[in-house]
Structures are given as C-alpha cells and as structure tokens.
Amino acid sequence: MTRNVRTYDHFCVLSRALERIGDRWTLLVIRDLLTGAKRFTDLMDRLGGITPKTLTQRLRELEEEGLIEADREPGRREVWYRLTVAGADLAPAVDALSWWGLRHAWRPPGRDEVLHAEHLLTAISLVIDRTGGDRAPARWHIELEDDGDYVIESDGHHWTLTFGRPQGVPDVTIRTTTGDLKQFVTDPTPSQGSALGIQITGTAKAVARFHRLVGTFAKAVVLQPPGVTGEPSRRPTISSQAEDEGGRVFQRRS
C-alpha cells in the first residue's frame, strides 16, 4: 500500500497548507489569479509549459478545496476562474515567497525562458512596494498592445498589480508592447522610453515619479542575460535587513 503522495499526515499547520497548495504549478495558478479573474487560455498563456491536462487537474482541485470558483454562464463558451476569499488570503504567502525568490533565487532571463509581461510587472510592483519608502497614492495604467491592460497602483499603504482596465483616472498611462517594456525596465529613463517609442502620458511630476520608482527595480535586479553586460550574477543583488554575508549561519530571524 503506497502512501498518498498528496498528504503528509502530520499534525502541523504548514503540512496542511502544503497539502493544498504544495503541488507543482498550484501556487503559480494562484499567483496569476491574484491579479484578477482569468480564463483557461489566459492561464495557459502565463503558465508556459503546463499541459492542459495538468491545468485542468489543478483547477478542479482548487475548486474542490474552495480556493477558486469557476464562473460558467450558460450560453457562453468562456469559463472565468477567480479566487475565493480563502484563496486570495494566500497573497501574503505568495508575496513572501516571491520576495525571497527575488533576493535569493534571482537570475537573468534564460534564452528559452518564457517571459510574460504580467510576471515582470509583478516583480516591479514587489520591488517598489518593499524597497522604496514612497507609498503615496498613485495609479499607473499600462496598456500592452499584445497583452491587454494592467494597473499598478498604491492606495497609500501598499502597491499592487491588477489585470484589466483601471477604475478611476490614472496618473500615468504607459502604452507599449511586452518586448519594449522588457527593454525599457532595464533602463527606465525618459530618453530610453523615447528611443523605444513608448508612449508615457501624465503630469510631469507623476511621470517623473514613475521613472524614479521603476528605476528602483532596474537598480535592484539584473535583467540582462549573461554576456550582455558582463558577468552573470547568481548572487542576490538586493539587500534587506539581515542579508547574506557569505554563508554565515545564524539562528532564526533577525
């Protein structure tokens, strides 16, 4: 009798959590739904390499466990998947893991790696939220000609990314493509924006703030693939309070 690989049978809150969201792909599905409801093919686009079989299986499991809901309207082909409150409550955990990944598992994009605009924007939002002290309200509308609309905004406390058109008037509107956006964030200056033909509109002050804050991301991480700007960097380049000092060991928290 082989033990069920999907459970741990421990009396432990972390084991319980991992039984629900610890399977391969699961947390990536949650991540993509945290920015807003999506269709099956929207998720397939973002989860490059997943097979439809696996995605179906994950969606069914998540639905059964009450983390997502499927919106199947009769007479409509599309099925929209969205998080329940329990699912959306994973946001702090997803953010904590992403933040760790940014600092300790960073590497420049590989040659054959899929880059979806949403995940680049997620990383930008995360860096702006966690490294800058600037949390004053803002709303940036990013229109990607090849991938729809995104909104990066701060409510005065936190920066978040959402998929879809903005609710309310944006301070800054950016119109470009995924490819140009990727180029731009490595050097988010007005001149680079012009060179790439990116349309950025808004008040001079708001646009300057946009450039400055996106600059914190460019400074924080290395986007160029190995060989373009020098040595590949497998070491983290972002510092936090208790940062690596070359393998020194310590004992729980700071």
Added chain:
Amino acid sequence: MTRNVRTYDHFCVLSRALERIGDRWTLLVIRDLLTGAKRFTDLMDRLGGITPKTLTQRLRELEEEGLIEADREPGRREVWYRLTVAGADLAPAVDALSWWGLRHAWRPPGRDEVLHAEHLLTAISLVIDRTGGDRAPARWHIELEDDGDYVIESDGHHWTLTFGRPQGVPDVTIRTTTGDLKQFVTDPTPSQGSALGIQITGTAKAVARFHRLVGTFAKAVVLQPPGVTGEPSRRPTISSQAEDEGGRVFQRRS
C-alpha cells in the same frame, strides 16, 4: 525530450523560488531547521513518513543551493544541519504559509497522524504572535521529558520558538511530556495543569500570563478529534481582518 520536472523555465520570481523550495518535503525541512540545527535522525523524527532516501536527497539539494550547511566534524558521528542566512530568510514565507494553513486548512488531528511537539509549539507561538497584542518580552522554557528542550520567547516585537535550552533565565518553566502537553493546550488552565501533573514554575504574574496567552491558542483552534467534543470542524475558526464570508469572491488583498 522530457522537460525537467524540477524547473519551470519562467522568468518569474515565484517560479524561481518554487524551483528551490517547491519540492515535496523541502519546506518542511526548512521549517524544522528554523528552530535550530538538527541531526539527520532529529529530522527523520519530525518528518514522519519521509524515507531516508528522500531526506538525503532534499538535504543534498538544499546544501547545493546554499540554503543549508552540514556540519561534519571529523571524529564525530553526528552530522548537524543548519540554515544559512539565505535559508533562514525563508522564515517570513514559512510563517505566512503556516498562518494561512492555520486559518484555512485546519482540521483536528487525525487518528493516525503524527504529532510532534515541535509542530504543536510552532502553532502556539504563531497564534500568540499574530492574534494577541501582547508582545512584551518573555521567555518560557518547555522541558519535554521525551523530546528535549524548547524555548518560546518574545523579544518585545515577535514571538519565536527555538529548539534547545534557553539562553538567559526563563520567566516560566514548564516540565511535562508531549502527550500531556497536547492534552493541556486544549484547556490551558492551572487546574488542568495540576490534573495532568505538569510542573509550571515562575512568578505568579508570569505564570498567569503564560496561561492567558496559551489560552488564545486553545480558543483559536479545535484540537479535539471528531467525536470527542462534538462536530468535526473543517471550517477555519480563526478570524483575521478579511475573513471568509461563505464563498464571496474578491479582488486582491484587503
């Protein structure tokens, strides 16, 4: 050519993190090392059901990725595994996932589920840290006759659990066994402590605070297995700011 199951090949910080700690058992190993260095068999004890083959593999992977270090002193049998700074930096992510598990994936202990004292104490520390406003400094020494020493303490900002004897003088000392501890936390009153023969020493004030804070855990969760005190509860019983209201759906964060 089958794709490597251990990578995602996405340019995404969460994917990068999950490639390192997303495998089965990996985050549970991290969790057990977050409370202090452990030996192979210490980990085997806590990771009930893991095979030595899998544990060896996980330890090698984590060592290679720089998240743990193995302390192999010549002339000594034991190998001590401990977190590097990069590994210990996973603490916020582990805590966030555990906290989600406590609220949304709780269930009473199953009949055949392994309960290790360390994981019960982890959950207690987490609840005290996140639900109470009481973060004044404290140091509780828990001596388990069958499982060594633990310390739950607050530095004035956060409550943490560590494995091993306390550094400094504890405010409260609790001497008992794993089984009695499990019984006690369901009803952490002085009378129940006496009935179980648990030795609790310290000033009256400190001991009263201990009982009160452990009581927040008892009130927060249901420890009894189904049938003992009534209906099984698969629903979470702890409330946080944005709590489930029966499947209502919303859009990213609160």
Added chain:
DNA sequence: CTGGATCCATGATGATACTG
C-alpha cells in the same frame, strides 16, 4: 546506534494529438 544506500513499485507529471 547514526546516516545513509539499493531495488522495485506506483503515481504524478509531461508530450502529443484530438474533440465538443
């Protein structure tokens, strides 16, 4: 006893093609 290694079985996942 600790700290593993080995062999085989099984189930989860991937590749590819196809369908209502």
Added chain:
DNA sequence: CAGTATCATCATGGATCCAG
C-alpha cells in the same frame, strides 16, 4: 475556448540492507 485521451517518463514511497 476549454478541455480529453493516450502514452512515456520521472519523482517518490516501501522495504531492505549496510558501513562506521
């Protein structure tokens, strides 16, 4: 658009054995 179906492969579990 939203999946199913079929086959192949790899990770994990069970059981057992072993060296210092």
